[in-house]
Amino acid sequence: MSAKLLLIDDSEEIQALVGLFLEKEGYQVVRARNGKEGLRKLAHEKPDLILLDIMMPEVDGWETCRQVREISNIPIIMLTAKGQERDIVRGLEMGADDYVTKPFDLTELRARIRALLRRATEMSPEDSRPKLFDDGYLRVDLERRLVTIEGKAVDLTPTEYRLLAALVQQAGRVIPHRQLLKQVWGPEYGDEVHYLKLYVRYLRQKLEKDPSHPYYILTEWGVGYRFRDFPDRE
Known part of the structure; x- marks a missing residue:
């Protein structure tokens, strides 16, 4: 049975363009014009x-996302205007799983949807976080x-390891700067982005074949970082 998607957007153009595209891709699309209607249809x-x-x-x-997260762990992809980094960060911190910026490539949106749906079905009730x-x-x-590269152990400091673990556990997802800082360093470090950038650079130097063109730890400009998704999910 095909997956059912809830599209919440007040733009008639987005409703028509995205809705029709996804229906042609085999999805069931339920439409809502605002958050209130969306919550009811959820x-x-x-x-x-x-x-x-x-x-x-x-x-x-934002309010819709907050209310959804109070009752459900359903995957959420935000549709945002290009360049609104603060909006993206705010949405991710409220519990959204991913985002695409308008105008977006429909094939990219399809890829994000497939990845999130696959991840959701693979999650285990006991522990949804990947271990390997x-x-x-x-x-x-x-x-x-x-941690090994081609079978050889990589020497990481405790902080480097905690940061890598935080990224790997949410591989394929964008993690905001503030969330990573609080998770790895503690709540009092939420605004110390320079700490994060420094340790990301350290990790890239130890893990990447070419640190200047990273393959694993990807930068989402103005938002945070994304660890490359697991090979069997790509």
């Missing part, structure tokens, strides 16, 4: 994923706390 339609615009009348995307990343070159074994 309860009645039981979708598998939400596409959520930010700027909407009555109940905006291995693409044949880099291996990160979180259960054994062991």
Whole structure:
């Protein structure tokens, strides 16, 4: 049975363009014009994923995201205007899983949807966080706390390891700067972005074949970082 998507956007153009494209891709698309209507349809339609615009009348995307997260872990992709980094960060910190910026490539949106749906179905109730990343070159074994490159152990400091673990556990997802800082360094470091940039540089020097053109730890400009998704998900 095809996945059901809830598209919440007040733009008729987006509703028509995105809705029709996704229906042609085999998805069921439920449409809502604002957050209030979207929350109502979430309860009645039981979708598998939400596409959520930010700027909407009555109940905006941020408030909608917050209310959704109070009752559900359903994957959420934000639809944002290009260049609104603060909006993106705010949405991710409220619990959104990913974002695409308008105007967006529909094939890229499709790829993001597939990745999130696949990740959601693979999650285990006991522990949804991955324990092992291995693409044949880099291996990160979180259960054994062991990192190797082509079979050779990589020496990481405790802070470097905590940062890498935080990234790997959410591979494929954008993690905002503030979230990473609080998770790795503590809540009092939420604004110390220079700490994060410094340690990302250290990790890239130890893990990447070409640190100046990173393959694993990807920068989402103005927002945060994304660790490359697991090989079997790409």
